[in-house]
Amino acid sequence: MPKRPRGRPGADEDDEAVIEWVGSPVLQEGGNKFFRAFALDGRPSDPVAVGDTVSFRVAAGHKDVNPDRREWLGRVARLWEDAYGECWLQVAWLYFPEETPTGRLPSHLPGEVFLSAHLDANTIDAVERRVELSSVPDRLPCREAERASVRAFLEGGVRAGTAKSSLYLSGMPGTGKTATVREVLAGLRASAAAGELAPFDEVWVNALALSHPHQLYSTVWRALTTRNAAPARAAQLLEARFSAPSAGRRAVVLVVDELDCLVTRKQTVLYNLLDWPSRRHARLVVVGIANTMDLPERMLPRVHSRLGLARVVFQPYTRDQIRDIVCDRLSGLSVFRSDAVEMAARKVAALSGDVRRALHICRRAAELAAERAQGSVAGAGADAAEGGRGAAGKQAAGGGQDGTVRISDVQAAARELSATRHATALRGCGLWERVLVVALVLHLRAAGASDGVLPAVHRRLCTLLRSHVGLSGAKLPTLAEAGEMAGRLGDTRLLLLDNSKSSRWPTLRLGMQPDDVIFALREDSLLSKMLD
Numbered sequence: 411m412p413k414r415p416r417g418r419p420g421a422d423e424d425d426e427a428v429i430e431w432v433g434s435p436v437l438q439e440g441g442n443k444f445f446r447a448f449a450l451d452g453r454p455s456d457p458v459a460v461g462d463t464v465s466f467r468v469a470a471g472h473k474d475v476n477p478d479r480r481e482w483l484g485r486v487a488r489l490w491e492d493a494y495g496e497c498w499l500q501v502a503w504l505y506f507p508e509e510t511p512t513g514r515l516p517s518h519l520p521g522e523v524f525l526s527a528h529l530d531a532n533t534i535d536a537v538e539r540r541v542e543l544s545s546v547p548d549r550l551p552c553r554e555a556e557r558a559s560v561r562a563f564l565e566g567g568v569r570a571g572t573a574k575s576s577l578y579l580s581g582m583p584g585t586g587k588t589a590t591v592r593e594v595l596a597g598l599r600a601s602a603a604a605g606e607l608a609p610f611d612e613v614w615v616n617a618l619a620l621s622h623p624h625q626l627y628s629t630v631w632r633a634l635t636t637r638n639a640a641p642a643r644a645a646q647l648l649e650a651r652f653s654a655p656s657a658g659r660r661a662v663v664l665v666v667d668e669l670d671c672l673v674t675r676k677q678t679v680l681y682n683l684l685d686w687p688s689r690r691h692a693r694l695v696v697v698g699i700a701n702t703m704d705l706p707e708r709m710l711p712r713v714h715s716r717l718g719l720a721r722v723v724f725q726p727y728t729r730d731q732i733r734d735i736v737c738d739r740l741s742g743l744s745v746f747r748s749d750a751v752e753m754a755a756r757k758v759a760a761l762s763g764d765v766r767r768a769l770h771i772c773r774r775a776a777e778l779a780a781e782r783a784q785g786s787v788a789g790a791g792a793d794a795a796e797g798g799r800g801a802a803g804k805q806a807a808g809g810g811q812d813g814t815v816r817i818s819d820v821q822a823a824a825r826e827l828s829a830t831r832h833a834t835a836l837r838g839c840g841l842w843e844r845v846l847v848v849a850l851v852l853h854l855r856a857a858g859a860s861d862g863v864l865p866a867v868h869r870r871l872c873t874l875l876r877s878h879v880g881l882s883g884a885k886l887p888t889l890a891e892a893g894e895m896a897g898r899l900g901d902t903r904l905l906l907l908d909n910s911k912s913s914r915w916p917t918l919r920l921g922m923q924p925d926d927v928i929f930a931l932r933e934d935s936l937l938s939k940m941l942d
């Protein structure tokens with residue numbers, strides 16, 4: 411088994427990530443404070459917790475990095491901050507089949523990785539992102555129709571050894587596209603193993619992991635032949651392979667996930683990919699998965715013409731569907747009261763419709779309920795430490811402290827996760843934008859209203875900048891500039907903009923609780939002074 415070198419991988423030194431701990435320390439020892447989770451700046455999605463998997467970006471030339479992946483994966487074992495304020499994590503490395511002594515074997519699954527006992531410590535700023543592993547649940551309720559379409563297409567393709575068109579799947583993130591294709595492929599693999607279907611090969615490419623769209627050619631070529639070739643050469647070799655007869659060659663299912671990343675100015679990569687199946691001897695079935703709904707519309711006409719044929723759109727889940735999915739995933743866990751699941755579904759459906767968020771809320775709610783149950787066993791002192799949450803729990807409990815997850819736990823979990831997300835986003839904004847949010851908070855407080863018109867908020871913004879920053883005259887933002895800032899804040903949902911009123915300027919509302927703004931900016935001495 412190869413060894414990862416000690417210390418930090420070659421992460422870019424200059425893009426400093428802002429790290430934020432989630433929750434209070436779970437342990438203090440020898441000058442170190444240990445935590446359970448952290449949030450990475452600019453990634454307002456899920457916090458990264460102990461037990462999660464993260465990827466490290468590694469410089470392309472690094473001798474130990476697999477050129478297809480350019481990343482290392484590790485499972486988080488500990489998180490801590492040392493006496494100097496440096497933030498650390500310890501991971502157990504995960505290895506790709508290519509990195510094992512046998513190399514990749516036909517029996518290895520496309521996304522398979524191996525957990526090692528090899529532990530290393532790194533500073534957290536080397537972490538690239540959180541990775542979902544084993545993300546294919548056994549069942550995917552509410553996607554029966556989509557799955558049937560994908561299955562029919564792939565099965566037909568594998569039987570015929572080719573498909574005249576490519577299949578294009580689109581939908582918002584978290585709507586189950588990747589999981590559906592993986593599930594269908596697993597089913598086809600089982601059929602092939604049972605002799606009901608001709609054996610076929612699979613190539614799964616995540617375009618996010620390619621250093622450049624053209625890298626797709628090299629990656630596909632290597633997957634098909636285990637040989638290396640530079641992108642331009644690989645493109646020629648693939649073209650030749652798909653055009654020359656070769657008796658008895660197995661059909662290949664090529665899935666390109668995160669297809670959006672392949673978009674280039676001339677669209678050649680996308681065009682070639684979708685065009686390959688139409689070659690006489692291609693024996694190739696192509697599936698593209700995209701997170702943008704309008705990818706085909708943004709494509710050049712010649713690319714578009716390839717896509718009109720087979721397309722499956724994954725609509726966002728409705729509230730009832732989210733509830734069913736979450737119930738299904740939690741089945742066997744009697745600790746969830748049904749109204750608590752209902753609440754999680756409602757909260758998520760109203761915002762993003764992303765099932766992952768609902769599952770995340772439920773996981774955190776279960777932790778809170780467990781903490782509460784433990785606290786009540788440990789005695790009265792724990793409730794005080796839990797603050798208002800313990801009291802709220804008791805009220806809803808009607809006395810029983812058994813760790814059952816209730817509405818109040820789901821509310822607390824949802825609140826906690828969204829406060830963290832908002833706080834991270836807010837701290838990532840420019841100074842003027844943060845002051846604009848403060849100006850809105852002050853305006854709403856003074857007016858006792860829930861929204862304010864832009865010109866009024868702009869006036870307050872200028873007052874704050876004059877008195878606290880010493881700006882004056884032409885240095886102050888114009889009303890139009892304030893409008894642009896509000897637009898940017900609206901994009902991150904820190905503010906909610908209403909343009910429906912007859913006025914030229916939007917009406918602004920806070921996308922979070924005023925208390926969350928105060929909490930998020932508490933360490934910013936300038937802004938917290940403005941809020942006083």
Ligand SMILES: Nc1ncnc2c1ncn2[C@@H]1O[C@H](COP(=O)(O)OP(=O)(O)O)[C@@H](O)[C@H]1O
Pocket residue numbers: 542545546547549550551552553581582583584585586587588589590735739765766
């Ligand atoms: N219908 C479903 N049933 C069960 N779990 C689901 C369903 N849809 C999504 N999920 C969960 O959400 C996760 C994200 O789905 P994924 O397929 O990765 O979304 P996408 O590829 O559309 O972004 C899945 O791994 C799964 O845990």
Ligand SMILES: [Mg+2]
Pocket residue numbers: 584587588589667668699
């Ligand atoms: Mg996906």
